[in-house]
């Protein structure tokens with residue numbers, strides 16, 4: 001089968017549920033997925049594990065169960081879509097495709113619940129979304145106590161009670177929303193003299209609104225490596241939080257807007273600092289737009305030119321070795337979409353190990369899911385917290401004083417996981433440690 005036909009075939013699972021039959025048939029119910037499924041690991045119920053979800057999907061396709069049957073609905077959303085089962089499956093069942101196709105079919109059948117419809121339609125209008133985020137940032141001191149701009153905040157008591165059903169109980173720590181988003185902090189083009197390459201930075205919403213300092217660090221690192229960085233102002237959300245809720249049409253709209261923004265930049269590569277954003281560009285956009293004659297080829301073009309910042313620095317260009325000492329004992333958590341989606345795992349470690357003074361201490365099972373799953377942590381907080389407790393214990397056991405990772409959603413979850421165990425640690429994007437090293441090197445040079 002040629003690539004074009006294959007792409008269209010995969011894409012049709014978002015339109016026709018019957019297209020996942022081939023994936024379902026691959027499952028031999030061996031149960032290997034039990035060893036790695038984080039939800040099963042906590043709930044220890046056969047209904048939580050991948051093979052049971054596959055059995056329920058088969059029943060839906062055979063007309064034995066309805067998609068909106070409460071049992072099916074519970075199964076559909078009691079999953080992080082973390083891909084862990086796929087990495088331990090002897091027959092390579094593409095469970096992510098099954099799960100996303102089922103959720104898309106549910107939306108086709110019943111539409112979206114009003115709250116999701118409202119949030120997702122705001123995402124399609126970046127100006128409105130931006131205004132909403134700024135309003136939220138301005139209002140948050142009323143609802144949360146703590147610092148803003150990526151620092152830890154916890155809900156104030158009255159809101160803690162009301163928000164418990166959304167995972168916002170009093171103990172919960174969240175990063176504050178910035179009052180000055182990343183794309184407003186930096187110019188649209190950050191130039192360097194005699195640039196070796198011109199790249200476009202796809203910031204995603206999490207770096208833009210929650211961790212702008214990590215975004216600034218990423219730009220500083222590229223500049224230190226003689227790369228000109230374009231940060232297109234009119235980029236939108238990558239769509240991953242929408243895709244996992246089955247709203248395929250909204251993701252297509254976002255994907256087309258993002259492709260237009262990157263095309264207009266005139267750059268040669270897209271750089272991401274978030275595993276979910278990079279995964280969307282590399283895998284979701286080509287599949288979702290595979291049958292679109294205008295955007296399909298553009299999506300494929302960019303899929304081949306999208307890199308996590310760590311891969312770009314270590315594989316596409318030659319990383320300028322940092323010289324500034326960063327005296328820290330660090331452990332590294334592998335985000336699911338970065339490792340199991342983008343296949344990036346060695347590169348962030350290579351970067352960390354290149355930093356003088358930094359000691360990398362590996363935790364047990366560093367690629368075990370942290371329990372975030374995007375909105376899973378909001379809808380299934382108790383399960384997410386139990387998954388996170390295990391991750392926190394693995395971190396604590398290393399004796400590291402800082403945890404580095406490559407995904408803002410994991411950073412949020414790790415912050416809360418560790419705090420719940422009374423084991424607060426520095427949570428940092430790995431690129432910020434490299435930026436710190438370059439800054440120290442520059443400071444030492446200018447003092448010399």
Ligand code: SF4
Pocket residue numbers: 026027028029030031032033034050051054085088089090091092093
């Ligand atoms: S590991 Fe794969 S083949 Fe085995 S039960 Fe799980 S999904 Fe099915």
Ligand code: SF4
Pocket residue numbers: 036037038039040048049050053078079080081082083084085086095
């Ligand atoms: S995607 Fe993750 S949570 Fe869902 S069934 Fe597979 S391993 Fe379990």
